[in-house]
Amino acid sequence: MQKKAIVIGAGIGGIAAAIRLRKKGYDVCVFEGNAYPGGKLSQFSLGDYRFDAGPSLFTMPNLVDELFVLCGENPRDHFNYSKKEVACNYFWDDGQSFTAWGNQDQFAKEAARVFGESESGLRSYFKKAKFKYDHLSKIFLENSLHKIRTLLNLRTLKALFYSFRYDIFSSLHQTNTTLIRHPKLVQLFDRYATYNGSDPNQTPGLMTLIQHLESHFGTFIPEGGMYQITQSLVALAKRNQVAFVYNTEVEKILVAYNWVKGVVAQGKVFEAPLVVCNMDITLAYQKLLPELKIPRAQRLEAPSSAAVIFYWGIKKSYPQLDLHNILFSKDYKKEFDAIFKLQTIDDDPTIYINITSKNVAEDAPSGGENWFVMINTPHDSGQDWLELVKVLRKNCIRKINNLLKEDIEKYIEEEEIRTPKDISRLTRSNKGALYGTSSNNLFAAFLRHPNFSSRAKGLYFCGGSVHPGGGIPLCLWSAKIVSDLAKS
Numbered sequence: 001m002q003k004k005a006i007v008i009g010a011g012i013g014g015i016a017a018a019i020r021l022r023k024k025g026y027d028v029c030v031f032e033g034n035a036y037p038g039g040k041l042s043q044f045s046l047g048d049y050r051f052d053a054g055p056s057l058f059t060m061p062n063l064v065d066e067l068f069v070l071c072g073e074n075p076r077d078h079f080n081y082s083k084k085e086v087a088c089n090y091f092w093d094d095g096q097s098f099t100a101w102g103n104q105d106q107f108a109k110e111a112a113r114v115f116g117e118s119e120s121g122l123r124s125y126f127k128k129a130k131f132k133y134d135h136l137s138k139i140f141l142e143n144s145l146h147k148i149r150t151l152l153n154l155r156t157l158k159a160l161f162y163s164f165r166y167d168i169f170s171s172l173h174q175t176n177t178t179l180i181r182h183p184k185l186v187q188l189f190d191r192y193a194t195y196n197g198s199d200p201n202q203t204p205g206l207m208t209l210i211q212h213l214e215s216h217f218g219t220f221i222p223e224g225g226m227y228q229i230t231q232s233l234v235a236l237a238k239r240n241q242v243a244f245v246y247n248t249e250v251e252k253i254l255v256a257y258n259w260v261k262g263v264v265a266q267g268k269v270f271e272a273p274l275v276v277c278n279m280d281i282t283l284a285y286q287k288l289l290p291e292l293k294i295p296r297a298q299r300l301e302a303p304s305s306a307a308v309i310f311y312w313g314i315k316k317s318y319p320q321l322d323l324h325n326i327l328f329s330k331d332y333k334k335e336f337d338a339i340f341k342l343q344t345i346d347d348d349p350t351i352y353i354n355i356t357s358k359n360v361a362e363d364a365p366s367g368g369e370n371w372f373v374m375i376n377t378p379h380d381s382g383q384d385w386l387e388l389v390k391v392l393r394k395n396c397i398r399k400i401n402n403l404l405k406e407d408i409e410k411y412i413e414e415e416e417i418r419t420p421k422d423i424s425r426l427t428r429s430n431k432g433a434l435y436g437t438s439s440n441n442l443f444a445a446f447l448r449h450p451n452f453s454s455r456a457k458g459l460y461f462c463g464g465s466v467h468p469g470g471g472i473p474l475c476l477w478s479a480k481i482v483s484d485l486a487k488s
């Protein structure tokens with residue numbers, strides 16, 4: 001008889017876990033509350049414009065390819081992407097701009113030319129980040145941090161030996177200022193804290209390894225846009241007989257005598273000796289496991305930052321913009337204090353504009369562009385989002401107009417706005433957090449929930465709110481860890 005597994009949620013972590021468990025011989029069924037898969041990694045259209053709803057930056061595509069290879073398929077037959085030569089265009093209000101090349105040498109040369117930064121200084125910054133990644137990724141990213149075998153081995157001992165080189169006792173901002181001279185470049189490198197929803201003034205300097213994922217391995221764009229990641233993996237799962245049941249919210253995880261027994265959905269019991277929960281961990285404890293209290297360590301961790309997103313169909317194109325564009329605020333510290341201390345949005349926020357139609361022509365009508373305009377915000381704690389968005393929209397348009405030297409508002413022909421409350425509702429995320437919990441302290445990696453339950457055998461957790469954390473690559477790693485932990 002085949003072993004049964006149930007996956008709660010068809011986010012990227014849930015889909016990847018389903019594929020991996022299927023390959024381990026499980027009969028897998030994925031329950032998804034929405035009518036479509038992907039969770040945060042989904043898409044929608046406004047008129048003739050297509051938008052990726054959430055993630056826009058694609059790193060480590062090898063982790064997606066790996067799933068096709070695992071199933072004996074050639075990824076290139078189903079999922080394709082290209083590497084971006086320019087990682088991001090940066091702009092400041094004083095007219096300064098900077099092209100961040102994907103290649104580290106080219107980046108360093110450009111930084112020397114534009115900012116007079118020392119090329120060798122930047123090279124040693126990149127080298128230090130690589131050192132951290134090479135020594136820590138196997139421990140902190142690719143394996144369960146909560147198993148003795150991960151901690152008691154030669155690799156961990158070696159990593160511990162070098163712990164003085166990981167900048168764990170200084171903030172990312174402090175680490176950046178000791179290695180980089182120009183304040184605008186410091187701001188650029190501080191920005192990587194936002195990749196996991198944290199504050200550069202609080203998250204440890206260890207996080208320089210986030211930029212390593214981008215600058216060392218490169219940034220990519222899937223053919224057809226980010227949603228192709230979801231679509232191609234769901235198709236792969238289906239070719240391998242994984243079942244998907246949509247519009248079906250799981251209401252309870254059944255546990256008896258410390259063993260998981262299955263789930264309840266739409267009032268019916270579905271039995272399985274293995275359950276993988278891809279739901280946000282805080283909400284999973286509150287709604288699905290009310291008799292098991294969320295462990296104290298996870299209760300203490302604050303949700304990561306959230307975002308307001310303006311999806312604009314723009315009936316004009318702007319050659320000065322590329323796929324990824326950042327319009328920086330003047331005072332980064334003030335902006336992050338507003339988010340993390342005052343729980344509001346600064347009047348001069350950093351604006352991220354992602355335009356997939358630069359690479360995926362079908363995403364916008366000819367002569368137009370699909371703008372995904374995202375501003376980092378606090379998670380939802382009852383703010384008046386309507387009021388905040390009213391002010392924010394004006395501030396964003398003013399800042400973009402200043403860059404493009406014209407009134408862009410008259411070119412917005414389609415618009416949708418999502419606040420942290422909407423993100424929470426549409427993706428069932430805790431308070432609209434984009435990346436689970438923030439990493440605003442030294443112990444965040446240890447405080448994140450393990451990928452397994454120590455109180456219900458057979459119950460596993462994957463996705464952005466558990467170890468190793470948020471972002472597509474980390475969610476894919478979480479699925480691999482779950483599959484490695486599950487019995488064959």
Ligand SMILES: Cc1cc2nc3c(=O)[nH]c(=O)nc-3n(C[C@H](O)[C@H](O)[C@H](O)COP(=O)(O)OP(=O)(O)OC[C@H]3O[C@@H](n4cnc5c(N)ncnc54)[C@H](O)[C@@H]3O)c2cc1C
Nearest residue numbers: 009011013033039040054055056057250279463464471472
């Ligand atoms: C605006 C935005 C921008 C981002 N930018 C990037 C980026 O550029 N690059 C990057 O790598 N990452 C980015 N991220 C983060 C990334 O999207 C997430 O870390 C990742 O997609 C989360 O995947 P997940 O596996 O945790 O599942 P989620 O995407 O959180 O999906 C969980 C799924 O489970 C379903 N579900 C929950 N509870 C139940 C239940 N009880 N029953 C049935 N179904 C349930 C939900 O409906 C949902 O579909 C961004 C996120 C957002 C929102």
